[in-house]
Amino acid sequence: MSDGDVLAVAEHRRGELRPVSFELLTAGRELADDLGGDLHVAVIGGDVDGFGERLNRAGVEAVHTVEEGEEFNHDVYAAATAALAGSVEPSVLLLPNSVNGLDYAPAVATRLSTPMVSDAVDLTVADGLVVTREMYGSKVETTVEVAADPVTVTVRGGEWPPAEDHGDAEIIPFDVDVDEASMRSTVRGFEEVGAGDVDIGEAEFIVSVGRGIEEEENLELVEELADTLDATVAASRPIVDNGWLPKNRQVGQSGKVVTPTVYLALGISGAVQHVAGMKGADTIIAVNTDPDAPIFDIADYGIVDDLFEVVPELIERFA
Amino acid sequence: MKVLVTVKEVAEVADDFEIEGLTIPEKFLEYDLNEWDDYAVEAAVRIAENRDDDVEVVAVTVGPERSEETIRMALAKGVDRAVRVWDDALAEADLVEPTATARVLAAVAEAETPDLVLSGVQAADDGFGATGVALAEHLDYGWAAVVNDLELDGEEASVRRELEGGVEELTTVSLPAVLTIQTGINDPRYASLRGIRQAQRKDLDVRTLDDLGLDPAVLDGEMTLSGMAKPESESDATLFEGSPEETAAELETVLRDAGVGAE
Numbered sequence: 010m011s012d013g014d015v016l017a018v019a020e021h022r023r024g025e026l027r028p029v030s031f032e033l034l035t036a037g038r039e040l041a042d043d044l045g046g047d048l049h050v051a052v053i054g055g056d057v058d059g060f061g062e063r064l065n066r067a068g069v070e071a072v073h074t075v076e077e078g079e080e081f082n083h084d085v086y087a088a089a090t091a092a093l094a095g096s097v098e099p100s101v102l103l104l105p106n107s108v109n110g111l112d113y114a115p116a117v118a119t120r121l122s123t124p125m126v127s128d129a130v131d132l133t134v135a136d137g138l139v140v141t142r143e144m145y146g147s148k149v150e151t152t153v154e155v156a157a158d159p160v161t162v163t164v165r166g167g168e169w170p171p172a173e174d175h176g177d178a179e180i181i182p183f184d185v186d187v188d189e190a191s192m193r194s195t196v197r198g199f200e201e202v203g204a205g206d207v208d209i210g211e212a213e214f215i216v217s218v219g220r221g222i223e224e225e226e227n228l229e230l231v232e233e234l235a236d237t238l239d240a241t242v243a244a245s246r247p248i249v250d251n252g253w254l255p256k257n258r259q260v261g262q263s264g265k266v267v268t269p270t271v272y273l274a275l276g277i278s279g280a281v282q283h284v285a286g287m288k289g290a291d292t293i294i295a296v297n298t299d300p301d302a303p304i305f306d307i308a309d310y311g312i313v314d315d316l317f318e319v320v321p322e323l324i325e326r327f328a
Numbered sequence: 329m330k331v332l333v334t335v336k337e338v339a340e341v342a343d344d345f346e347i348e349g350l351t352i353p354e355k356f357l358e359y360d361l362n363e364w365d366d367y368a369v370e371a372a373v374r375i376a377e378n379r380d381d382d383v384e385v386v387a388v389t390v391g392p393e394r395s396e397e398t399i400r401m402a403l404a405k406g407v408d409r410a411v412r413v414w415d416d417a418l419a420e421a422d423l424v425e426p427t428a429t430a431r432v433l434a435a436v437a438e439a440e441t442p443d444l445v446l447s448g449v450q451a452a453d454d455g456f457g458a459t460g461v462a463l464a465e466h467l468d469y470g471w472a473a474v475v476n477d478l479e480l481d482g483e484e485a486s487v488r489r490e491l492e493g494g495v496e497e498l499t500t501v502s503l504p505a506v507l508t509i510q511t512g513i514n515d516p517r518y519a520s521l522r523g524i525r526q527a528q529r530k531d532l533d534v535r536t537l538d539d540l541g542l543d544p545a546v547l548d549g550e551m552t553l554s555g556m557a558k559p560e561s562e563s564d565a566t567l568f569e570g571s572p573e574e575t576a577a578e579l580e581t582v583l584r585d586a587g588v589g590a591e
Contacts, residue, residue: 022491083461083471106457108491111449112473115461119427124550127426127456139554144454145341149352152555153423193470193505197498200488214588238588250512262492271586292586294579295565299343301558308565310582312575322576327589 013100014046031171038068043134067174083113106163118161205257214240221276261286279304332442337395364448368509373406403527404519415536417544430462435540460508470505
């Protein structure tokens with residue numbers, strides 16, 4: 010791989026840069042060091058001057074600001090990112106593996122005819138770029154070598170610490186000519202979901218339930234436990250997808266972030282999207298039949314057993 | 329109106345499995361229709377059921393003969409006909425990059441000229457999450473990724489995109505378009521016995537890359553799988569062992585110490 014530059018594209022929503030933007034700077038700086046190149050950052054749309062100032066962190070050579078629209082629109086992002094890549098000529102294009110990242114990264118990769126590797130959890134450089142990523146729902150970790158320049162990589166949030174120190178980057182406005190005819194989507198607005206009777210974000214004790222509950226009727230047992238413990242019932246995504254509990258009970262990346270004193274996870278495997286919503290709990294307790302379930306990696310206490318055996322015993326003790 | 333739905337048969341690994349070199353032996357794998365694609369199939373079939381005009385729903389998969397079982401499931405749920413793409417070049421490829429899969433699917437889509445393409449957000453096995461949007465780009469269609477609500481209105485699709493943190497984006501996309509479908513958008517039906525019987529009589533067209541006018545070189549990628557391992561457990565959890573009575577007693581102590589159950 011040549012002594013290539015890295016171009017990282019920041020993400021913002023409703024006036025705020027999202028945390029992954031600053032994590033990308035750390036990942037990008039480490040990678041640029043390995044490659045012997047510079048770190049370029051781009052911010053597209055919104056308050057680009059304010060965002061540009063905040064993205065000016067140590068190790069960033071240049072911040073490219075693209076004044077184009079207020080919010081994320083993938084037609085604009087794909088056009089601007091492809092144009093910037095043509096101008097900066099980076100060896101690696103780093104984008105967030107977020108919902109919006111996945112909404113334009115594959116288009117950019119296709120447009121630039123680069124390979125695309127998504128959801129990187131580690132990046133190193135050997136003969137080419139070596140990307141570590143997970144398969145089979147985090148049960149398998151793989152490394153993928155990419156012998157191409159440039160490469161488009163999306164980076165998982167929460168894997169790199171955010172860049173914090175202020176830097177002395179050059180702020181460079183970049184004009185992009187977005188072809189109106191190529192604009193096929195229009196963002197009409199945003200809506201908060203999950204308002205309801207209970208705010209699990211405020212709960213002190215949470216009993217949370219996942220796929221391991223098997224049947225909707227079995228939720229009664231969990232509700233009985235929550236009543237007994239004076240706790241709040243929450244759930245992982247599949248339970249909400251099934252319509253067994255409302256959306257306002259969903260914990261995770263696309264649901265609520267919770268910070269209770271105790272988070273009791275019943276039959277939850279601990280997918281990375283779920284963990285993102287509950288890792289801030291003071292004490293995490295997991296009950297799961299699979300000893301290799303990722304939930305045990307972040308739990309403080311664990312029981313490898315059937316929740317249908319353990320929960321009735323627990324109810325009896327607190328009743 | 330024609331709706332094309334892309335489906336993939338994915339491998340699920342058993343709780344206990346081994347890795348041999350860069351593969352997981354077959355005995356540890358079970359195959360099933362990708363969960364996200366199941367929701368996409370349901371969304372496609374509902375469009376056909378709810379519209380007054382004639383809607384044809386076609387499923388397409390890139391997969392070996394074994395995957396016909398999976399695609400028959402889509403046919404049993406109401407898909408009208410199916411296309412499966414496979415040949416020696418695909419069978420021999422170690423790692424087909426999502427942009428290459430998109431290119432193959434695009435060749436099918438170009439022949440079918442659908443108004444709408446529905447695809448799962450990601451596949452449960454490799455989890456790239458890139459095929460649908462790359463497909464849209466190859467076709468020069470509009471697109472929306474991570475869609476959890478969909479309404480068709482004339483030449484437009486009104487969708488909700490599920491962003492992080494309980495926020496949904498309301499977006500309109502001009503047709504033709506590719507939408508990548510998130511789980512939870514609907515409640516996928518089970519295939520009825522009647523549906524399963526009918527599926528046996530529906531067309532399942534098998535095509536090679538050559539049939540689609542594609543050179544096997546479209547599969548030549550620049551990515552090589554170089555390592556595969558079970559992630560090292562970072563667990564420092566205190567595990568309670570014993571009978572349910574014993575583990576529940578230990579758990580009670582932890583909960584009471586944390587203030588649970590205090591009046």
